[in-house]
Amino acid sequence: MQAPIEPQDEAHLYDRVAAHIAELIARGTLRPGDRIPSVRRLSRQQGVSVATVLQAYLQLENRGLIEARPQSGHYVRARRISALPEPRAARPSSSASRVSVKSLVAKVYRAAREPHIIPFGAACPSPELLPTDKLNRILSAIARGAGGAGVAYDPPPGLPALRRQIARRSVEWGCALSPDDIVTTVGAMEALHLCLRAVARRGDTVALESPAYYGLLQLIESLGIKVIEIPAHPRTGMDLDTLEEMLERHRIKACLAIPNFNNPLGSAMPDEAKERLVAMLARREVPLIEDDIYGDLYFGDVRPRPAKAFDRKGLVMLCSSFSKTMAPGYRVGWTAPGRFHDEIEQLKFAQSIGGATLPQMAIAEFLENGGHDHHLRALRRRLAAQVARMSEAIAEHFPPGTRVSRPAGGFVLWIELPPGTSALAVHERALEHGISVAPGPIFSAKHRFSNYIRVNCGYPFSDLIEHAVGTLGRICAEAAEA
Ligand SMILES: Cc1ncc(COP(=O)(O)O)c(C=O)c1O
Incomplete structure (x- = not known):
């Protein structure tokens, strides 16, 4: 000073x-x-x-x-999130549709795998924000000392030490799970997969927020399940009146939702809405598959509760992982699937016998002794600041008529470009400039959101990032005029 x-x-x-x-x-x-x-x-x-x-x-x-x-x-303080208006919610659709996103998603992600690409299209924090060195040191120390235990199978329900740590933390989110409620999985993706297989079959229909994380759409497509897309508000999430109407009109086998810091919206469903959602489904005995992978990444003062905290009938199947907060490549996730626990255990065994043992051991040790709370506090602070900076840069560089979400947690922004702008054209043009973005149509079974993109704020703001936002803004302006 x-x-x-x-x-x-x-x-x-x-x-x-x-x-x-x-x-x-x-x-x-x-x-x-x-x-x-x-x-x-x-x-x-x-x-x-x-x-x-x-x-x-x-x-x-x-x-x-x-x-x-x-x-x-x-x-x-993070400066006031951009003055741009919020994106508009989707219109309801009244029919169930088949999903066909896999070839579009594959195309988008094949292109974005190139090294040196600016990863606005991903949804992961930079490894420098994660406890990368500490976790890797823990893993190698464990590997040196574990002997046979480190190379042995870890059959379902998964490593007891890890399930104990998850259960201990669940008290903070109002769930009070027991280690016996939990099955560990290969990332959140396997947890979601197992849960969906346990409750729906080929040809069945499920309800899903719209826009939806494309990973969920791919999963649903791979199982031959149909979806009804329920519009979601960029701040409060799924429109429950529409869901209720659809539950009356269709035979819906399950509902999938990301109530806390939805990907791509960043929306946070208020507690009363979570309670109403759980009650509405419970009245009809419809399971809720809840993805809470972003729940720890809140920008406010308290960790939001998952919908599972309001579950009285064991119908909420809570899924999460350590991919967004610790190490996506360790592939450690879990589910607390309520009354479907035994079936999930069997499906898990049939699918992959068990999870990799050493990464589970390392995550359990980090949760117990690695300063996890301290790490999460620092991560949340960094992400909130990065989201704020990115929002400001978008307000500065994007064409008039752009709208952007105001996430209450997580690290992605959902951007509505001026009407008529092709997000797919923006995606292709951006790649030519070494920038990836996630185009809106991959977030919908019906390839809606043709003028929306999702942008990752997981990387520390720098001159390079600011320059890339400027380039992207120019590309969007050109596409808006085309
Ligand atoms: C909402 C959501 N669920 C699940 C996943 C996949 O998680 P995992 O890497 O733990 O399988 C992601 C990754 O982007 C995600 O955004």
């Missing part, structure tokens, strides 16, 4: 301290999510009293520039 502030008129001293910090923020020396110096440190550095610094920090808090976090200090 620069030269100390000269003590002078006491009454205005704190104004000067506040102005000093405000300037550092305005210049970008201190960025959203950065911790600002502790009260004592600044008081020593600037030769002013602790009370003066406290007064200055209060003023900065009132101006919305910084925020105090209990037991942690003061941080630069």
